Amino acid sequence: NPVASEGQWYKSMAELIPEFEKNHIKLEIQAHPNDFIESSNEAAKLIRSLDLDWVSQVWCSAHAFYSDGGVGDVTKEIMDSKDVLTHILIADTLNYKSNFGLRYIINPPEAPVTIHQHLNPGEGEVDFDAMYKALKAIHFDGIVTNNVFAWPDKVDWSNEQTLPGIKKGLGIN
Structure with a gap:
């Protein structure tokens, strides 16, 4: 229930704010699939x-399609949050809305599951060129985290x- 949540x-927050301020704790908030706020724009608000x-x-690139109902407009998502954005999580994903909502093979079909991928960039459908261009446009200087967890058995690989792709996209030598 998003409204009650x-x-x-x-x-x-009314209870936590005084404690956070007293202890000099910074708080970062993320929209997340199946939470009460899935949209990065709504999280920014x-x-x-x-x-x-x-x-x-x-902001998490692997949530780009969930954040805007399957569009995956990373430029708009970043621009909508530019004044509050301090941390980017980088991973790829497939658009769950593509192929008539049948992007993933689930057996049996219609099983009540949520597919939540964090793939290596290039293994999915996130527009990383547009993402890096938007980050440059807002002069992003916050934290960037490699957020791939699809390969726990091949972490080094x-x-x-x-x-290298993250460094290139950010213009880091």
Whole structure:
């Protein structure tokens, strides 16, 4: 229930804000598939509503299609959050809405599951060129994290595939 969940979130924040401020804790909030806020734009609005400079947003490229109902417009998502964005998580995913919603093979069909992938960039359908261009346009200088977890048995290989592309996209030598 998104409305009830949001109300509970504000109630929790009212209790937590004094503790966070007393202990100098910064808070990063992320929209997430199947949470009460799945859209990065709605998460940015929630963050702005607090009007606290120590509360900011994490944006995850692997959630791009969930964030806007299958469009995957990473430029719009980043631009909508540019004033509160401090952390980017990098991973690829397939668009769950493509192929008439049948992008994934699930047996039996219609099984009540959520597919949540964090693939190496290039293994899915996220537009990384547009993402890096948008990050450059807003002069992003926050945290960037390799967020691939599709290959726990090949971590070194996955990192070798991912890290050079992240550095190139960010313009890091």
